[in-house]
Amino acid sequence: MNQRNSHDTAPDNTALDNAALHEANTRAAHRVTLIGAILDTLLGLVKVIAGIIVGSAALVADGIHSFSDLVTDVFVLVATHYGRQAPDRNHPYGHGRIETMGTLALGSVLIFVAGGIAWASLSRLLDGVPIAPPGYWVIALAAVSLIVKEWIFRYTLRVARKIGSRLIEANAWHSRSDALSTVVVLIGLIGAQFGVGWLDAVAAIGVGLLVGKIGGSLLWDATRELVDTALPDDEQRGMRNVALDVPGVRDLHQLRTRSVGERVLLDLHLVVAPRVTVSEAHEVGNQVCRELCRAFPKLSEVTFHIDPQDDSELDDPTQLPALPLRSDVEAMLERVWGNLECWRQRVALDLHYLDNRIDVSLYIGDTYRDADLNRLAASLRDAGASLPWLGRLRVWQGPGKA
Known part of the structure; x- marks a missing residue:
């Protein structure tokens, strides 16, 4: 993000x-x-x-x-x-x-x-x-x-x-x-x-x-x-320390700076917990911006990228295998899980793209109050065994997250 x-x-x-x-x-x-x-x-x-x-x-x-x-x-x-x-x-x-x-x-x-x-x-x-x-x-x-x-x-x-x-x-x-x-x-x-x-x-x-x-x-x-020369190393270290002090930031990389006249521009990648919501990760990034701008008055613009895991060692992240997006994922899951009642009566579906796999969290309604969630997860796992991208699978009871 x-x-x-x-x-x-x-x-x-x-x-x-x-x-x-x-x-x-x-x-x-x-x-x-x-x-x-x-x-x-x-x-x-x-x-x-x-x-x-x-x-x-x-x-x-x-x-x-x-x-x-x-x-x-x-x-x-x-x-x-x-x-x-x-x-x-x-x-x-x-x-x-x-x-x-x-x-x-x-x-x-x-x-x-x-x-x-x-x-x-x-x-x-x-x-x-x-x-x-x-x-x-x-x-x-x-x-x-x-x-x-x-x-x-x-x-x-x-x-x-x-x-x-x-x-x-x-x-x-x-x-x-x-x-x-x-x-x-x-x-x-x-x-x-x-x-x-x-x-x-x-x-x-x-x-x-x-x-x-x-x-x-x-x-x-x-x-x-x-030629977009970066700020001195001590200023970059100061910016890094300010960002790392913000709660919710696990690490950061690709911190890049440049000057445009009297203004300083900053780009950086923030590593957050892999399963936080988009809105929470976005607010963590906003708080990083606030703290940085307060600490460095010449800093006029911050562009941050949210990472659910550290990909700093990858030479080119765009070369990673392409995983299917939600619409394709739901179509594939419908093909393998379509005959399962828990899938047909789902209330929400969360996808987490981690370690080149897709972790799936399926939310079922109150009609399954006494259901054995582990048993349901096992049946879903067996039915989806043909999906190479399927990672961790979990079944939750409740309204879920829209």
């Missing part, structure tokens, strides 16, 4: 709380990105204008870099808007992978930015391009710009980690790359002011390598998510 449960399986208002939290997180993502976009626009304009006035190519390039942050801010706004939409018919698992793809793109941008910084700086170093003294007011302007970009980075990173968005975190590191490039420009301006302009190129090469490392890390994390 398979069952797919989302976070709303709990009997409280968890689903409503999660929806409100998701909406609040989306608003926070948009707000921090808009603030960054506004500041990037202002910084870009100021740097370009100041660079043109004093003739600093590095400052003009830094201003253009700030404008590139504005482009990525717009991209992030679009990606978070669509990536945090609720699941729909065409995207039943949600749109979280849009954010993952956005992280992949931003990681690539950081690597290109790193390469550009390092290459341009190395070229300046080799060419020995002189830089005229810019003036202390330009140095002060670059210092203020550095402080603002560092604040944007820390604010964006704090929001990203609070709402669990790798895309926003990637954008934060992109802002940090702009701050680092401003550091390079600041060093170059100070060096130029005192006649040591080559410091700019040396520092820029190191910054380029650092930015490239950040971009590579983001690319690696996004790629792992896109």
